[in-house]
Amino acid sequence: MTKVLIIGGGVSGLRLGSLLAKEDISFKILESRERVGGRVLTHNQDNNYFDLGPTWFWPDTEKTITNLITELNIPTIEQYNEGFSLLELSKHQTPKYVEANELNNKSRRIVGGISALVNVLKDSISPSNIELNKKVTSVIKNKNGTITVDT
Incomplete structure (x- = not known):
């Protein structure tokens, strides 16, 4: 059973996942894009790199x-x-x-x-803890205390 759900695989979500993984706490990261990193993106071309987000x-x-x-x-x-x-x-x-x-x-x-930071964090997390292309549209706490997440 997943104890923690992290919505978003940007730097903050990946950092939280890396800390939970160290403590052996069950978690899942849901990322709406086809890649992790959020606003962080580095384009590599001909042994040169260009940061397209934070630099x-x-x-x-x-x-x-x-x-x-x-x-x-x-x-x-x-x-x-x-x-x-x-x-x-x-x-x-x-x-x-x-x-x-x-x-x-x-x-x-x-x-x-800056993608090097994303890669180090991602590499500290089992791929089974990250789901890509999962856009969360709602999170609902049910009357019985369970949580429903719509993607």
Whole structure:
């Protein structure tokens, strides 16, 4: 019997699943997409990677993600900060050049892309605990205390 149902296989759902797996607590992750990762997606092409969701993190201010990346021994690199960056705040404004270190100061990236974090978390969970293409449309607590989940 499944004790915990996790709706969504993004970073938070996978992290929760990894912690439950460590404690040998029964759980199931239901993910509506054909892949886990949620908003995290890295495209690899010709030995280059392009993060299409979150990209950077700032260790000085984002302690939770920094601690998780450190705990999981995921290698990181410092964002290149020399020269200029192109900043576009809105499609209605002309992009402008700014000193790169004004935007990226002390930011880091995960080696191989942010999907490396998703993969480490996913690999700590048995595939039988993850169901893809399962869009949850309702969760109902029945009068007898049981739960009904519609997908």
